[in-house]
Amino acid sequence: MKRAVGLAALAVALSYNIASAQQISVKVGVLTDMSSLYADDTGPGSVAAARLAAQDFMKDHANVKVEIVSADHQNKADVGSQVANQWYDVDKVDMIVDVPNSGVALAISQIAAQKNKVFVGSGPASSDLTGPKCNANNVQWTYDTWMLANGTGKAIVKNGGDTWFFLTADYAFGHALERDTAAVVEANGGKVLGKVRVPLNTNDFSSFLLQAQASKAKVIGLANAGGDTINSIKQGAEFGIVKGGQSFAGLLIFAPDIGALGLQTAQGLMFTETWYWDRTDADRAWTKRWDKERNAPGKIPSMNMAGVYAGTLHYLKAVAALKSAADGKAVVAEMKKLPTDDPLFGKGTIRADGRKIHPAYLFQVKKPEESKHPGDYYNLKATIPAAEAFRPLKDGGCPLVNG
């Protein structure tokens, strides 16, 4: 009797093995900000985007089973690392995507490399991820600080905004953004007249705005993000900054931020993004599907969410090509080998340093009377071709490139 049970168990185990050889299972973890300042730019919207990518992929690849899980990193590197370790080691997650907040993302990128898994950073801004801190398990999808500085800085200097004053968030991200933008401004013949380092999460910017006003600079560069940017612009309108002939340059702005400001306050603002929901028919069609999946009326998707969708889709293509998700380095190498092609970012490539290359767009916020429907926020001012949008490969200092 005992032997019979043993044989039966063996048979079951064998048949399971044969079945699983044909079927590939992949687990994708969306690690994001569910509860704090970036939750509207990423958060539940990113999870919806990842689910769409999984659905689309499984439609064409019946042999691949994709599972999406999600967690909140609370903008804390230690919390994020803990989740990542648990996911990679215990829960058999193969790839982590999204991760807004550069501090958390730098930690996750290290963990992915140690455990030979994959990290597709569609949320973080720091260009260090594909610079000195790059590794072979990491792809940065949507944007980075160099691209933001270059796109917005160059365009504004060329339009005559040649004297700058910076309001800088006083931590690593703000300093990097200020440094990169100041370099672009000066390289294009502009001048930086001054700067003030503002503590993170400052409520009242009027004092700093007054200093910016006194500097007589034509452009006030906002090297900050989220609530800080919203407060600067809102109070700038109140203090008559724009009426007085100065203008704001938002160096990192997402579409939901414009919703928070309202067009009345935000009109005329110029900044760079790599994706906007209302730019092409494909974008609009995708947004409709996203809206259904997200199921929260009135929300619009951000470029980060588009990055989650496109990044996940391309990752799955690489896994399907290799027929396995086990070796993270091999999957990322395959992602770099395959040309990228998706409805949101179009055709593109991933460079040796892990940088995804696609065009960037310079947008200007519409006047209230120009806006025809909810979420109709931007006018396209210029397209920055893919070849110019990101930092040249040789300048990044990525060890994968320089050997």
Next chain:
Amino acid sequence: MFEIFGIPSGALFGQLLIGLINGSFYALLSLGLAVIFGMLNIINFSHGAQYMMGAFAAYLMLKYSGLGYWPALIIAPLVVGLTGVIVERVFLQWLYKLDHLYGLLLTFGLALIIEGVARNQLGSAGLPYVVPDALRGGQNLGFMFLPNYRAWVIFASLAVCISTWFVIERTRLGAYLRAATENPTLVRAFGINVPVMITLTYGFGVALAAFAGVMAAPIYNVSPQMGSELIIVVFAVVVIGGMGSILGAIITGFGLGIIEGLTKVFFPEASNTVIFVIMAIVLLVRPAGLFGRRA
């Protein structure tokens, strides 16, 4: 134009005025806290969340019933104050005889719940709210551009602060109130309904927070975390002024606004910390606060 410590005097006057404006918010919020602590002995940690509720109420009124800034300035504090009354009746009234810690924990928990619900319902990025038409634009004072709305903030805040102080310190109603906190049993013996008075006082303190929230909506980002960002500073203001001292809260609020404003000129990186440095010094020298009574 002459210079003071290398800063043109015009710029310095501008910064002083701005400090006064920020001080108005500190004063309004710390006033509500001081009233609640002074009369109820409750450390109201949900004050920031109630301030946020005021701003959100103004936004929702505009969106769903078209009621603008001016009606919101009256209605939002009433509505939010009413929620305060409910909170007091259901939860707080059982805690007066216990340690301060219980009230603090309860109100802190409430604050987290309110913030979480707001974030879930309305998102984290914030909501738009514009300056009312009548107060748009500003005056050129020569040394700075003063937006009309900011002038209104100073005026309204001063008016509310002074009348609150007057009611509590100089009227019969205020005398009942102060007597009721000293010796509730005796005051009840005179036929005064103490529990109702205490409930209404909490409601009033909460309404003050909501009033400050509506005042803030046109100039600060209306987001679920707007209260928690401010509340820590306001607590420091209350501690410096002396817990429960109404005049102390008002004067310290304005004073610290000015000191913070000056820090923003001379050493901007420290502008978030300066208030806490002052708090530490004051606690060392006068543990009961600048205007507090020694226990």
